[in-house]
Amino acid sequence: MQQQLRAHIERSVSLTDGEFASVLAHLTEKQCKKREFLIQEDQTVEYAYFVVSGLLKLVYTDDAGKQHILSFAMEDWWESDFRAYYTQTPATLSLQCVEDTVVFCLSLEHYHALCARLPKMERFFLQKATFGSIAAQQRVLSLLTTNVQQRYDQLLQHYPRLVQRISKTLLASYLGVSRETLSRLS
């Protein structure tokens, strides 16, 4: 489990045993049941989470009570309501387990401490943020340029395993389409 995190980080920057021990010292582990909330709307966001195993959904609930899924977080993903986390303001999103899930938790304080202690980790987080930002821009582009069928096909192509793991209802809410319309696609 630690090895998985280490391998994940070392895809960006290499670490000595001591450095990795220092990383671990800033994290806590948590086991969560399906349907459990890691972040709830209006509450303060204590942690950013690294998913070891399982699956999370990051959700915005609109005024009409309809759920919109911003992203799924599976193995090796970092997830949080980052706006609320970094600015320490109440969450507008919620983060909930789709399956039983194991995560590492990183508090904002520990995040800053870790960056100060290990510049390498700051570089690691810079890379994560950079490519996270690029990925979000790709999603904007996909919403601007494609219809539902195409978005569904793209998702199938890029994350076939994810599509198999989740219900059509969740998938529809991620694609920004009604459950019924998704059900009618080829």
Added chain:
Amino acid sequence: MQQQLRAHIERSVSLTDGEFASVLAHLTEKQCKKREFLIQEDQTVEYAYFVVSGLLKLVYTDDAGKQHILSFAMEDWWESDFRAYYTQTPATLSLQCVEDTVVFCLSLEHYHALCARLPKMERFFLQKATFGSIAAQQRVLSLLTTNVQQRYDQLLQHYPRLVQRISKTLLASYLGVSRETLSRLS
């Protein structure tokens, strides 16, 4: 002009005169005419740009030749086709002047050099990337949850000056709506 950049950076991290001189040494200045391209599709992306004055549009052109505007970059914004820039692969986006524009140019090599030389600047770029990523996620949310009228109202509220500076045609292409539909909004 340098003062503007310095003020911009110092909103995140404070710099000594020497450190700022070092930042400037990594940048080159460029003056561009309206309609001029800073980045063109299929070409390699040499620079990330800091906009001193003027206005740029970041555009994706789809197979049908229709333009989709991913973002506008005005004073104090950093812009590029960051995917192509960081991975040094051909651009899929283009970056074009909407007005006469003055920019500072930062090559990827100089970006890495600057981060290595001044950890403060790495922290600065980490902040930019973090909040860039949050902003992109907000845009996804807005596309998922709101209709055209609401998106237009939101934009008017957040960037009233931008809306005045650009044509309705460009605005429509940013909001992901046809020119005609935008024209029919209240």
Added chain:
DNA sequence: GACTAGGTGTGATTTACATCACTAGTTTCT
């Protein structure tokens, strides 16, 4: 001073998708 290219507004028609309504299978919980 005519000529071209962008930019804008408005009607008519079409289309992709949402919503409503119903049936039915499958998990989960007690």
Added chain:
DNA sequence: AGAAACTAGTGATGTAAATCACACCTAGTC
């Protein structure tokens, strides 16, 4: 084992927005 909750498919209907088509206006250009 039976109830409750979640999931999935499909028909009928409604609607927001795209598309097509046209008129008009302004700014730059030879």
